Amino acid sequence: MNDELLARRISTRARVLAPPAGLALALAGQGVRRAGAQDQPTVRLTGWTSSDAENKLFAQIVQDAQTATNVKIDYQPIPSDYPTKLQTDIAAGSVADVFYLDSMPAPDFMSNDTLLALDSYMSEAGVKAEDFYPGLIAAFQYGGKTYGLPKDWSSLAMVYDKTALTDAGIANAPANWDELKAAGQALRDKTGEPRINIPPDFARYLAFHYAGGASVISEDGSQITLDSPEAEAALTFYYGLYKDGIATTPADAGAGWPGDAFAKDFADIVFEGNWMFPFLEDNAPDIQFGVAEMPAGPAGKATLAFTVSFSIYANTKVSDAAWNVTNYLTGPEGMEKWTSLGLAMPARPALADAWLAKFPEREAFLKTGEYAKPWQLGVGGQAFFNDANAELQNLFAGGQDVKTTLQNMAKAAQNRIQLQPK
Amino acid sequence: MAAVAARSPRGRNPIVAEDRRAGWVFVLPAMVIFGVFIFGAVLFAFYISLHDYKLLQKGGVWQIFVHPGRTWIGIDNYRDIFNSGDFWIAFRNTSWYALGVVPAQTITGLVLAVLANRKIRGKTFFRTAFYFPSISSSVVISVIFLWMYSARGPINYALIQLGFPTPRPVWLANPRGVIAMALEKVGIDSVSVWLEGPSVALLSIMMLNVWTTTGTMMVIFLAGLQNVPGDVYEAAALDGASRFRMFRDITVPLLKPVTAFVITIGLIGTFQVFDQIWVMSEGGPAKKTTTLAYLVYLEGFRQGRGLGYASAIAVILFLIILLLYLIQRRITEEETTR
Numbered sequence: 001m002n003d004e005l006l007a008r009r010i011s012t013r014a015r016v017l018a019p020p021a022g023l024a025l026a027l028a029g030q031g032v033r034r035a036g037a038q039d040q041p042t043v044r045l046t047g048w049t050s051s052d053a054e055n056k057l058f059a060q061i062v063q064d065a066q067t068a069t070n071v072k073i074d075y076q077p078i079p080s081d082y083p084t085k086l087q088t089d090i091a092a093g094s095v096a097d098v099f100y101l102d103s104m105p106a107p108d109f110m111s112n113d114t115l116l117a118l119d120s121y122m123s124e125a126g127v128k129a130e131d132f133y134p135g136l137i138a139a140f141q142y143g144g145k146t147y148g149l150p151k152d153w154s155s156l157a158m159v160y161d162k163t164a165l166t167d168a169g170i171a172n173a174p175a176n177w178d179e180l181k182a183a184g185q186a187l188r189d190k191t192g193e194p195r196i197n198i199p200p201d202f203a204r205y206l207a208f209h210y211a212g213g214a215s216v217i218s219e220d221g222s223q224i225t226l227d228s229p230e231a232e233a234a235l236t237f238y239y240g241l242y243k244d245g246i247a248t249t250p251a252d253a254g255a256g257w258p259g260d261a262f263a264k265d266f267a268d269i270v271f272e273g274n275w276m277f278p279f280l281e282d283n284a285p286d287i288q289f290g291v292a293e294m295p296a297g298p299a300g301k302a303t304l305a306f307t308v309s310f311s312i313y314a315n316t317k318v319s320d321a322a323w324n325v326t327n328y329l330t331g332p333e334g335m336e337k338w339t340s341l342g343l344a345m346p347a348r349p350a351l352a353d354a355w356l357a358k359f360p361e362r363e364a365f366l367k368t369g370e371y372a373k374p375w376q377l378g379v380g381g382q383a384f385f386n387d388a389n390a391e392l393q394n395l396f397a398g399g400q401d402v403k404t405t406l407q408n409m410a411k412a413a414q415n416r417i418q419l420q421p422k
Numbered sequence: 423m424a425a426v427a428a429r430s431p432r433g434r435n436p437i438v439a440e441d442r443r444a445g446w447v448f449v450l451p452a453m454v455i456f457g458v459f460i461f462g463a464v465l466f467a468f469y470i471s472l473h474d475y476k477l478l479q480k481g482g483v484w485q486i487f488v489h490p491g492r493t494w495i496g497i498d499n500y501r502d503i504f505n506s507g508d509f510w511i512a513f514r515n516t517s518w519y520a521l522g523v524v525p526a527q528t529i530t531g532l533v534l535a536v537l538a539n540r541k542i543r544g545k546t547f548f549r550t551a552f553y554f555p556s557i558s559s560s561v562v563i564s565v566i567f568l569w570m571y572s573a574r575g576p577i578n579y580a581l582i583q584l585g586f587p588t589p590r591p592v593w594l595a596n597p598r599g600v601i602a603m604a605l606e607k608v609g610i611d612s613v614s615v616w617l618e619g620p621s622v623a624l625l626s627i628m629m630l631n632v633w634t635t636t637g638t639m640m641v642i643f644l645a646g647l648q649n650v651p652g653d654v655y656e657a658a659a660l661d662g663a664s665r666f667r668m669f670r671d672i673t674v675p676l677l678k679p680v681t682a683f684v685i686t687i688g689l690i691g692t693f694q695v696f697d698q699i700w701v702m703s704e705g706g707p708a709k710k711t712t713t714l715a716y717l718v719y720l721e722g723f724r725q726g727r728g729l730g731y732a733s734a735i736a737v738i739l740f741l742i743i744l745l746l747y748l749i750q751r752r753i754t755e756e757e758t759t760r
Contacts (some may be wrong), residue, residue: 084723087477108725112478200707251595254573382725394708397597 041321042072047100047308048082053278057341065334069324083382090114093315097322101148101311103139103375105382109311110142116312117145121323127331133305136347139374140309148309149330152344154273155368156207156303158295159259162288164195164268173292177211177237180269180295184246187268196247197258197267198238200392202385203375204258204271207304208238210373211297216413217377222421227410234297235402239395249396263287273306274344274365291364305372307347345369379418387412467733471499476728499734502727509735511709512717518620519628519713520692526632528684531639536673538640539647549644556637564701567630568594571702596622597708621710627698635691639684646680647673682754689746693739714739 045062049055055077062075076096078085083105089095090109101109109115122128129137132150140148160173165183168190174180180196187195198204209216212234218225241247248267255261258270263284270276271294280287294303310326312319328334332348339346339355345366346355356366377384388409395405473486473493486493503509538549555563570577571593578590599618605611620628650673658668674681696715699705705712705720712720714735722732 083725087723091477091479091483093482105725109478112476113480114478249595251592252573254575254590380725383727386720386724386726390706390709393595393706394597397595397707399597399708 040070040072041318042074043098043318043321043325044074044076044096045098045325046076046078046086046096049077049079050275051278051282053282054343057343058338061329061334061338064337065325065328068333069321069328071321071324073325090313095313097316097318098310098312098325100151101140101309103307103309104377104385106140106148106309106311106376107142107379108382110140110147111379114314115147116314116316116319116322117147118149118312118323118326119146121327122146125323125327127327131350132347133349133369135305135372135374136307139307139376140311148311149326150307150309150347151330152335152339153305153307153347154275154344155305155365155372156204156271156273156294157364157368158292159262159270159272159276160290160292161262161265161268162290164191173290174269174295175292176296177298181237181241181246183269184241188246194242194245194248195268196241197250197253197255197261197270198241198247199250199258200389200396202388202392203304205235205238205392206375207271207294207302208297209234210302210304211294211299212237213297213299217417217419220422221378221419223419224410224413224417226413227406230299231406232402235395235406237297239402242396262289274362277359277362278343291362293364293367301368301371303368303372304375305368306375377413377417378420380416384413384416387416467736470730471734471737472496473730474498474728475730477723493730495730499727499731500738502731503734503738508709508712508717509714512712512714514616515620515624515709515711516693516695516713516715519624519631519695520689522620522625522628523631523635523692524685524688526628527635527639527688528681530632530636531684532643532674532677532681534636534640535643535647536669539644549640552640553637555634556641558634560634560697561701563630563634564698567626568702571626591622593626594623594703595707597706597710598622599710600625621707623703623707624711627702627711630698630702631692631695635688639688642684643677643680646677650676678754682750686747686750689750690743693743693746714742 047058049058058077059075062073065071066073082100083102086095086099086101101115127149129141129146133153136150136153137146140146140150158173164187165173168183168186170183170186174183184194184196206216209231212230214228214231214234215225217223242249250257250261253261253264253266255264255266258267259272259276259279260283261267262270262272262276263280265284265287276289276291280289293301310329312322312326316322329338330347332351335346335348336351336354338344339351340358342359345362346352349369352366352369356363391400391405391408391412394400395402400408470486472495473490474495475483475486475493479485479493534552538545538552542548569575572578573590573592577593582590599613599621601617601619602613603622604619605613654672654676655668658672663671694715695713696719699711699713699716700719703711705716718732718735718739721727721735722729726732
């Protein structure tokens with residue numbers, strides 16, 4: 001029995017001791033690897049991807065950036081729920097050195113010192129803010145500093161089915177609200193069902209809101225102006241298309257989003273972005289479609305500019321290398337290569353002509369650069385966006401009227417958006 | 423014995439002492455993991471619920487330990503929660519969810535267990551088939567149901583084939599309460615928000631949840647049925663009791679402790695529902711599928727009022743579940759002592 005106990009003691013001790021020994025070995029290995037990596041800095045880069053095709057194309061650009069900057073780039077896209085992952089990674093201090101940042105939540109990040117100010121790097125490298133469309137770079141400026149350079153941009157325009165419009169006797173794409181309504185009626189009379197597809201989504205309605213002459217925040221940034229007579233007219237028009245059976249929603253049509261409804265031939269007119277081109281090429285190559293600017297409202301033409309920046313983490317250990325990567329990807333060469341793949345438009349006006357020569361059919365999108373308003377509503381804008389969508393959904397379900405919807409949206413804006421008077 | 427003879431002068435057996443030490447070393451990893459990732463996380467959530475803390479805090483999370491005074495706001499988060507409309511919307515949604523799902527899954531689970539316990543052919547097949555949804559990935563099931571519920575999906579197709587008129591119902595896009603809709607049919611137009619009932623969208627997700635969890639409940643009831651002595655049934659059969667009488671007066675009373683357990687885990691599960699919502703509706707339409715757990719996510723991670731506020735909701739959710747458990751236990755204890 002003594003021997004047995006002794007054997008147990010030894011084996012117990014051996015087992016207890018074994019893991020630390022293994023751990024020490026593993027740690028030693030880590031140390032060796034880390035020492036080796038110090039010679040050539042590695043920049044971690046992250047972003048989201050909307051498709052496998054985009055992922056492949058971007059990986060190609062990353063290769064080019066690696067060669068041009070002589071920096072090793074570790075590209076790890078986040079496949080889903082990007083904003084959550086990005087925030088938790090920042091809170092944990094483990095975020096990538098360079099990452100995509102969407103314009104809407106950007107102020108929440110910029111106001112909290114989580115991003116590296118790029119101004120000194122820009123002046124050293126001779127990069128000027130004027131090299132970019134003013135509205136796009138302004139989306140990543142806060143408190144007089146620049147916290148990101150726009151990677152590319154997309155705007156909303158009207159995508160329509162050429163054949164369907166001709167069949168319904170509509171010669172030209174509708175250019176204003178009255179013509180849009182008339183076209184919708186003609187399409188419905190022809191087919192027996194609503195053929196315009198609009199979602200109860202603030203990221204689409206806002207373009208109509210602006211075209212109606214309404215605003216969300218006053219010019220001087222001091223107050224919420226969302227609820228106004230102009231806004232009431234704009235929302236009455238937008239919701240009226242649905243209520244009168246001229247338009248339908250993606251959910252009613254049995255589609256995920258308006259572009260999906262268009263590709264499945266449940267709709268002939270949708271208001272979407274440049275991303276429709278690669279999407280339709282993959283999903284509905286046979287549809288003959290055209291693109292026209294957003295129909296003008298009482299206050300003229302209006303649309304939204306969606307943009308994404310490359311931003312650098314404030315506490316990065318490889319700031320110089322991270323800047324070099326950012327500068328290449330947003331510079332004339334990198335941006336030209338990236339945007340020539342056709343997923344989005346160049347954020348540098350100097351590249352616009354060459355891009356248009358390559359994609360002449362997308363002129364309607366590029367033209368909006370003159371008047372498009374950035375998709376951004378200040379600190380808290382993202383949270384307000386969630387609330388505004390809920391109000392629009394309630395309106396479309398018949399739960400409240402236009403007036404109440406605007407009042408509730410204005411209340412949500414008061415609660416969520418931090419006003420910054422100029 | 424040799425081991426006893428080897429006692430040390432202090433009266434302790436060094437070999438036993440060493441074994442005890444080894445025992446501690448063995449449980450230490452589990453204790454550390456539990457302590458840090460469960461117990462520590464719970465305490466941390468309670469601590470930050472008293473702070474104005476966001477994920478994108480200036481200077482990072484350590485600021486609230488280094489300079490707790492800067493972010494300390496006491497019970498302000500809790501006060502704001504009770505004054506916010508969103509909390510009460512989520513509370514209503516979650517309550518309707520639990521009120522609908524728990525009885526449905528308990529009763530269906532019990533009936534299925536009794537049926538699957540009988541000597542019928544293919545018993546094993548049915549048991550497996552009913553249990554299958556419970557062990558499948560809830561995300562995969564949610565995606566399949568998303569497609570089934572879509573406007574041109576199989577459910578609407580079946581309804582049209584059965585002769586129900588178009589327009590097709592949009593299951594997951596309808597925020598109207600089902601009780602309010604029914605009352606409208608009989609001419610009552612306005613009804614308190616508390617009595618509107620679950621929205622059509624929420625009801626659709628509730629049906630999915632009943633379908634997936636019933637299998638688990640069935641398995642628990644099946645285990646309970648093995649402890650019901652067969653001679654009780656034999657005696658009842660001799661007295662000429664019908665199948666239904668036996669079910670009502672023997673099976674149900676004898677399964678009471680099991681039923682209590684099923685209701686408890688059902689309540690906990692329904693009050694914490696998150697994944698189906700996240701995949702299928704993202705809390706919409708019109709916040710009518712925003713549950714308390716989903717509200718925690720929205721406020722904490724979607725640029726809402728921050729993680730401090732979200733943690734305060736989580737603490738309230740914990741207290742609600744604790745209260746329900748205590749009430750339920752009280753009722754069961756009264757039943758058993760009677």
